[in-house]
Amino acid sequence: QxxxxxxxxxxxxxxxxxxxxxxxxxxxxxxxxxxxxxxxxxxxxxxxxxxxxxxxxxxxxxAPDKVTANEIHLGLKTETLGRHIHFEEEVTSTQQIALKLAYEGAKEGTLVIAEQQTAGRGRMDRKWFSPKGTGIWMSLILRPPIPPQKAPQLTLLTAVAIAQAIQEITDIVPDIKWPNDILINGKKCVGILTELQADPDRIHSVIVGIGINVNQTIEQFPEEIRAIATSLSIEKGERIQRAKLIQEILLRLEYLYKQYLQYGFRPIKLLWEGYAASIGKEIVARTLTGTMKGIALGITDEGVLMLEDENKQIHYIHSADIQL
Ligand code: BT5
CATH class of the missing domain: 1.10.10.10 (Winged helix-like DNA-binding domain superfamily/Winged helix DNA-binding domain)
Structure with missing residues (x-):
């Protein structure tokens, strides 16, 4: 049927x-x-x-601005990503469902997507606002044959694919903020959450969670993030068809992912730098062990952030919250 x-x-x-x-x-x-x-x-x-x-x-x-499997499949040009789609109107978190499907053996490229999340989350159990019908809330199952410690590179790769897709669809050139945000005019429009299921030496699956504010108005953002968040339609001044953007993201992601598996992170890094917001600027990095201030020099070939402090000492940062 x-x-x-x-x-x-x-x-x-x-x-x-x-x-x-x-x-x-x-x-x-x-x-x-x-x-x-x-x-x-x-x-x-x-x-x-x-x-x-x-x-x-x-x-x-x-086609309606919905994100059901049909809408996404109509015109989708990928070979594997998004070929299996699990759509629901309302979920707690698409991450949770994707994790369960991955555990049950779902194929690489399986996409879980919902119109609304009641318990969308960011890193470290922070909240991710995911109101009904206005954004893209989705999780993609990947099974990359790479060592687990390289998994964070997939966050950067995903950010590049999304930035390219946004540029293609809206003509807006967004900024990527290391490691997992995409900003437009300094405000957060996209958040990425990469979660890993692995043994010490082998990845079972990576769940790449993508949250994009697409058609919200400013008033539709809760008070607490109104000053720091934006949507594509606010920035562009018109509504954006979500399914089209999703197709573009999946296509670009598939291409970059193939490149990555064949040639490593280097080609991705070059593209990433083209969108990077903070390189050469002073930033504050909050890590689990403390706060550091310095100049963001760039990322290594592995995707690790390099920060130079006032004593010209270079720190390698694997995970942090960055303040620009
Ligand atoms: C992130 O975390 O930015 C990752 C967000 C990933 C969301 C996707 S949606 C599909 C999938 N299913 C999920 O449950 N999650 C993923 P982090 O860097 O920790 O940023 C979280 C912070 O962003 C919050 O503490 C807020 O300050 C802010 N925030 C929350 N909702 C937002 C929104 N809709 N737009 C912009 N900023 C938001």
């Missing part, structure tokens, strides 16, 4: 807004004309606008 629907959406996607005859659809799907009509009705219920014209057939006019 849902497989047929997926095929139908693929047909529409290939048709690029042109009409496809009912006859052709029924042949391609291997079902009756009546069944085709029923599937079309189902898509309409999901919010797709479909035009039906006698003798011409059907064409897709508009």
């Amino acid at each position: 849902s497989d047929t629907r997926r095929k139908l959406l693929e047909l529409f996607s290939e048709a690029n807004g042109e009409f496809i005859s009912g006859q052709k659809i029924s042949e391609m799907l291997g079902c009756s004309r009546t069944a085709v009509w029923k599937h079309i009705e189902e898509l309409r219920k999901e919010g797709f606008e479909l035009e039906a014209v006698r003798r011409l057939g059907y064409r897709i006019v508009k």
Whole structure:
């Protein structure tokens, strides 16, 4: 049933807004004309606008701004990432569901996505606000054949993919703030949370959690983050179609991930530096063991932050909160 629907959406996607005859659809799907009509009705219920014209057939006019598996699959060009999608209207946290699926053996590239999270979280159990229908709250399951200590590089890789996708869709060039934030005009628009399941020498899975503020207005942010947070639509001045952005992210992520597995972190690092907000500037780094002030020199080939203090001593920082 849902497989047929997926095929139908693929047909529409290939048709690029042109009409496809009912006859052709029924042949391609291997079902009756009546069944085709029923599937079309189902898509309409999901919010797709479909035009039906006698003798011409059907064409897709508009996909709704939803993030169900259908919306994301329509026009998705990846080979593995996002090929399996687990969508829910409301979850506690997509991380939690992805973790469970990964444990049960879900394939690499499986994507968990929800319209709303009731217990979205950031690093160190901080809260991540994930209101209904306005953002992208998703978790991607990866199974990279790399040693566990390299996993933080995937956070940086993901940040590059998202920055590229944002630039492509909105024409805004965002800043990446090491290690896991993307900022626009100094305000946080994206947070990334990478969680690892591994033995000392082998990764079972990495769950890459991505939170993006897309269509919120300023008033829709809770008081406590209003001064530090922003959304793409606030910055761009128009609504953004979330599914399109997700497709772009998955495509770029897949490409960078392949590059990374083949050539290592170096090519990613160069791209990362192109978006880095803090390089050459004075920053404050809060780590678990204390606070350090200095100039951010850049990242190493491994993705570790280098900070030079006032005594010209260089510190290598693996994880911290950075204040610009
Ligand atoms: C992060 O943590 O930035 C990682 C956020 C990852 C969220 C995704 S959504 C899908 C997946 N499922 C989850 O449950 N999580 C992932 P961190 O660097 O610790 O930043 C957290 C801080 O960002 C909070 O303490 C707030 O100050 C701020 N914050 C919370 N919600 C925000 C939002 N929607 N936009 C901007 N800033 C926010």
